[in-house]
Amino acid sequence: MSKVFIVDDEQAIRDGLHWLFESCGIQAVTFASGEAFLDSYHPDLAGCLLLDVRMPGMTGLELFERLQQLGCALPVVFLSGHGDIPMAVAAIHHGAVDFIEKPASDNQLVEKVAGCLRQDEERRQRMAVAETFRARLHALTSRELEVMHLILAGRLNKNIADELNISMRTVEVHRARVLEKMGVNSAVELAQALAAHEAQELRQTIQKS
Amino acid sequence: MNAPDKNAYPGKLAWLWAMPNIAIGLFILAVGAFLFFYHHQERDQRRMGLIEDLLWQEQSIHQHLENTEETLTILAKDMMQQTPADQRFHARAAFQLKINPEIIDIYWVDEHKIIQWHSAEQPEPARLSALSAEAFNRAKLMNHAVFSPVRSTGAAEAWFELHAPLTKNRNFRGVLVARISLQGILKHMVPWWFAERYQLSILDSDGLLLASKLDIPVSDSELSYKLNFDPPGYGLLLHASARKSAAERAPKLLEILIVGLSLLVLWSLWALRKHTRHREQAEQDLRGEYAFRTAMENSMATGMRAVDMEGRITYVNPAFCRMVGWSETELVGCLPPMPYWPPDSQDYAGEIFNAMLHGEAPPEGTERCFIKKSGECLDVLIQSAPLIDTKGRQKGWMSSITDITERRRTQEDLAAAYERFVAVMEEINAAIVVTDAQSHALLYANGYFKRVFGPTAGAEDFCLVAPHYWQAATGPSARIPADVFDTEIHINQHWFHVRGRIFKWVDGRTAHMEVATDITERKQADELSRRQEEKLHFTARLVTMGEMASSLAHELNQPLTAIASYATGCINKLKYGESAQDILPAMEIISVQAQRAGKIIKNIREFVKKSEPHKTPALLADILEESVGFAEIEARRQAVEIRLDLPEAPIEVNVDRVMIEQVILNLVRNGIEAMSGQARRHLSLSARCTADGFAEVCVSDSGNGLSAEAANQLYTPFFSTKPDGMGMGLNICRTIIEFHQGRLWHDPNPEGGTRFCFTLPLGV
Numbered sequence: 001m002s003k004v005f006i007v008d009d010e011q012a013i014r015d016g017l018h019w020l021f022e023s024c025g026i027q028a029v030t031f032a033s034g035e036a037f038l039d040s041y042h043p044d045l046a047g048c049l050l051l052d053v054r055m056p057g058m059t060g061l062e063l064f065e066r067l068q069q070l071g072c073a074l075p076v077v078f079l080s081g082h083g084d085i086p087m088a089v090a091a092i093h094h095g096a097v098d099f100i101e102k103p104a105s106d107n108q109l110v111e112k113v114a115g116c117l118r119q120d121e122e123r124r125q126r127m128a129v130a131e132t133f134r135a136r137l138h139a140l141t142s143r144e145l146e147v148m149h150l151i152l153a154g155r156l157n158k159n160i161a162d163e164l165n166i167s168m169r170t171v172e173v174h175r176a177r178v179l180e181k182m183g184v185n186s187a188v189e190l191a192q193a194l195a196a197h198e199a200q201e202l203r204q205t206i207q208k209s
Numbered sequence: 210m211n212a213p214d215k216n217a218y219p220g221k222l223a224w225l226w227a228m229p230n231i232a233i234g235l236f237i238l239a240v241g242a243f244l245f246f247y248h249h250q251e252r253d254q255r256r257m258g259l260i261e262d263l264l265w266q267e268q269s270i271h272q273h274l275e276n277t278e279e280t281l282t283i284l285a286k287d288m289m290q291q292t293p294a295d296q297r298f299h300a301r302a303a304f305q306l307k308i309n310p311e312i313i314d315i316y317w318v319d320e321h322k323i324i325q326w327h328s329a330e331q332p333e334p335a336r337l338s339a340l341s342a343e344a345f346n347r348a349k350l351m352n353h354a355v356f357s358p359v360r361s362t363g364a365a366e367a368w369f370e371l372h373a374p375l376t377k378n379r380n381f382r383g384v385l386v387a388r389i390s391l392q393g394i395l396k397h398m399v400p401w402w403f404a405e406r407y408q409l410s411i412l413d414s415d416g417l418l419l420a421s422k423l424d425i426p427v428s429d430s431e432l433s434y435k436l437n438f439d440p441p442g443y444g445l446l447l448h449a450s451a452r453k454s455a456a457e458r459a460p461k462l463l464e465i466l467i468v469g470l471s472l473l474v475l476w477s478l479w480a481l482r483k484h485t486r487h488r489e490q491a492e493q494d495l496r497g498e499y500a501f502r503t504a505m506e507n508s509m510a511t512g513m514r515a516v517d518m519e520g521r522i523t524y525v526n527p528a529f530c531r532m533v534g535w536s537e538t539e540l541v542g543c544l545p546p547m548p549y550w551p552p553d554s555q556d557y558a559g560e561i562f563n564a565m566l567h568g569e570a571p572p573e574g575t576e577r578c579f580i581k582k583s584g585e586c587l588d589v590l591i592q593s594a595p596l597i598d599t600k601g602r603q604k605g606w607m608s609s610i611t612d613i614t615e616r617r618r619t620q621e622d623l624a625a626a627y628e629r630f631v632a633v634m635e636e637i638n639a640a641i642v643v644t645d646a647q648s649h650a651l652l653y654a655n656g657y658f659k660r661v662f663g664p665t666a667g668a669e670d671f672c673l674v675a676p677h678y679w680q681a682a683t684g685p686s687a688r689i690p691a692d693v694f695d696t697e698i699h700i701n702q703h704w705f706h707v708r709g710r711i712f713k714w715v716d717g718r719t720a721h722m723e724v725a726t727d728i729t730e731r732k733q734a735d736e737l738s739r740r741q742e743e744k745l746h747f748t749a750r751l752v753t754m755g756e757m758a759s760s761l762a763h764e765l766n767q768p769l770t771a772i773a774s775y776a777t778g779c780i781n782k783l784k785y786g787e788s789a790q791d792i793l794p795a796m797e798i799i800s801v802q803a804q805r806a807g808k809i810i811k812n813i814r815e816f817v818k819k820s821e822p823h824k825t826p827a828l829l830a831d832i833l834e835e836s837v838g839f840a841e842i843e844a845r846r847q848a849v850e851i852r853l854d855l856p857e858a859p860i861e862v863n864v865d866r867v868m869i870e871q872v873i874l875n876l877v878r879n880g881i882e883a884m885s886g887q888a889r890r891h892l893s894l895s896a897r898c899t900a901d902g903f904a905e906v907c908v909s910d911s912g913n914g915l916s917a918e919a920a921n922q923l924y925t926p927f928f929s930t931k932p933d934g935m936g937m938g939l940n941i942c943r944t945i946i947e948f949h950q951g952r953l954w955h956d957p958n959p960e961g962g963t964r965f966c967f968t969l970p971l972g973v
Binding site: 010012013015016017019020022023024054079081102103104107109110 | 773805
């Protein structure tokens with residue numbers, strides 16, 4: 001279940017925000033400081049982060065940088081008070097989703113957080129598909145991988161047999177196992193799935209860098 | 210060359226001189242001794258010869274007289290036997306007379322002493338003379354021929370007589386007398402060679418001369434001898450003295466010659482010695498002169514070099530050798546190119562050398578570069594003169610070489626130092642001027658002074674930047690050197706930092722020096738930095754204010770955010786149909802948070818309250834003077850004249866002094882800034898008591914005045930007519946004055962510009 005993780009040093013604000021998100025049916029967890037959040041952080045957390053910029057101890061920005069280093073992909077929304085807007089802008093540049101100036105009006109904050117939660121959900125699903133695909137690829141033997149590459153290169157079974165110096169029959173068996181393991185029905189589907197996976201990998205690599 | 214040994218030489222010379230002296234002395238002695246002995250021996254020989262000859266002569270005469278005696282005895286005998294044999298006797302007698310010329314007369318005296326016969330013609334006294342009679346008697350007595358003594362009769366010839374007795378039959382019959390002349394004996398019996406050699410004479414016993422051979426008188430020669438002349442006896446002496454012959458005179462001549470020559474030798478020796486002494490003296494002088502010259506040459510630092518007409522080096526002095534580093538032996542005999550010529554300009558060096566050889570070298574000398582043996586370069590000055598020998602012919606050229614490396618370096622150093630000095634003084638970014646303290650005549654001014662102050666300063670009596678400071682500062686008791694003043698002066702739109710110093714000029718007179726540095730830029734920079742500092746202060750204040758506002762906003766934000774969150778949540782819940790009961794706790798929290806916000810605001814107000822003005826009684830005049838004191842620096846910089854117009858009676862007010870001073874300062878600054886760029890810059894401050902119990906202070910400037918728009922917006926916050934103004938000043942001023950229950954306003958200055966006035970209630 002996705003949650004909103006609220007980090008603010010002010011008890012009244014934490015409670016107020018908790019009350020607000022609760023009123024909209026969004027689960028909220030509050031932390032009094034960045035350090036407290038880091039203590040309970042693990043990569044499987046789902047949802048989004050709401051960070052106060054100005055806090056005693058670790059500031060919101062410092063916490064954000066730390067989380068990025070840890071590879072956290074949770075969307076982050078900053079809560080900025082008067083005078084720390086430039087800091088919030090800098091945070092956006094570093095990959096934060098948005099910032100909201102205190103005091104927030106109406107349900108602007110709720111809407112933004114809801115958007116973030118959705119975004120995180122989508123991301124998680126994409127990640128899950130990619131993970132499955134990766135697992136399937138890993139299940140292939142080396143010979144099957146060889147055969148798969150040659151299939152994707154558009155070779156006929158006969159040619160593959162010649163190239164790998166194995167019998168045509170064996171090629172057919174390998175081919176069938178590859179399609180089965182990869183959960184596709186044809187070579188065309190296999191190529192599409194691989195292309196999508198590669199695009200996903202590429203996207204992730206870009207994000208990490 | 211070594212100095213001659215002056216002690217050794219005369220000793221040697223003395224020996225050298227003694228040798229010929231001694232030799233000549235010995236020689237003369239030897240010759241003298243030889244002559245003496247020779248002379249002595251000669252005389253002895255001659256004496257012996259004389260004696261021998263005389264003895265022989267005497268013998269000869271003696272013989273002859275004996276013969277005569279015998280002849281006469283025979284004649285007498287014959288005469289007696291041949292009686293009268295007159296004829297015969299006469300003839301014989303004549304014959305005897307003839308062969309014996311010394312017999313001058315023969316006569317016969319009878320026994321009666323009567324002369325019977327006489328050979329001579331002249332009549333003869335018949336009687337015998339006493340002398341003859343004595344002989345007659347002796348002949349008669351002895352019956353033997355007897356000689357009579359010599360009879361000398363004055364002028365007539367001396368003679369003696371031989372008396373031969375005539376006996377007949379033993380009877381005496383008289384005597385035959387032969388009268389023999391002494392002169393005749395000498396004339397006829399002495400041979401010529403004897404006469405030539407000797408002067409023979411016959412002397413009687415008394416030494417009187419009776420007769421002599423040749424009548425040449427003989428000086429009493431040292432060489433003479435006497436013999437008894439017997440017969441006739443009677444003390445007659447035969448005297449021979451040597452005659453000086455030519456052969457005899459020759460040795461004398463030789464002696465004279467020898468003596469003369471010896472004298473000549475002595476004289477020549479003396480003359481030679483004198484000449485040698487002279488030469489020795491000259492040599493001594495020459496040696497001294499030479500030593501002097503050598504010492505001079507060795508001691509002088511100038512190199513000397515002589516070349517012959519072909520350019521071959523014939524002489525170099527030690528100084529020259531030291532200079533070029535080559536030894537004398539290496540240099541003498543060298544022909545161009547010389548080893549000390551610089552290798553890269555041999556041709557040029559050769560030209561100069563040839564010019565010198567042709568006598569075309571400039572008389573003031575040529576400056577050249579020599580290369581030492583060690584390779585170092587040497588700057589020299591060469592001056593040449595013809596070398597003339599004693600016969601007046603030119604033998605070459607003598608050159609003096611002076612090392613001018615040091616001199617040139619010194620000159621260059623001096624020139625460089627001077628250039629540096631001039632360059633520094635001309636390029637220095639300050640005016641430096643020196644004038645005489647009495648006459649104020651300009652002694653020195655650098656280029657900067659001439660450029661900046663030249664035209665104006667030259668026209669005045671004082672060639673100084675700040676003459677007035679001198680008049681104030683110089684007195685008779687002023688110490689020298691001393692710094693007189695150090696000030697900043699504004700001339701021709703420029704600020705100058707001028708320092709005055711009194712000191713002794715190079716010629717000893719007292720001089721005034723001023724160093725004026727243009728500090729306009731620095732002043733401007735200072736001004737700018739002051740303004741910037743002010744701005745910075747202001748900004749800092751703003752930043753502080755911003756920070757305060759920010760923290761205030763944050764503080765307020767917190768409860769407000771909480772309130773907003775709860776309120777929105779409540780609204781949401783109410784929309785979803787939840788009961789009021791559900792939202793009650795949230796509403797309570799909202800209330801609490803609102804109270805919290807209110808508390809924050811209250812805190813701020815209390816904080817502001819703490820900085821409220823602190824009123825104390827003060828004299829308005831003091832406040833004004835102090836404020837003007839603050840503004841004076843600015844006013845002087847802007848060349849604004851500030852006039853303070855205070856009433857005589859003191860005005861007492863009860864104010865926060867610092868705040869009021871701030872207000873006045875602010876108004877004054879505004880006034881000064883309003884007049885910048887104006888020709889007339891007068892700012893006047895006036896104070897007076899108004900009728901309604903207020904003190905009124907007015908600040909009037911002579912600026913352009915305020916535009917209507919500016920006047921309207923004058924107190925609007927953040928409005929400013931100044932480019933860097935904050936738009937806070939007048940606003941604050943008004944707040945302060947109003948706080949003091951006073952009033953601030955402005956109106957146009959009747960003399961042009963603007964007048965700002967404020968009132969303050971008078972103190973109790």
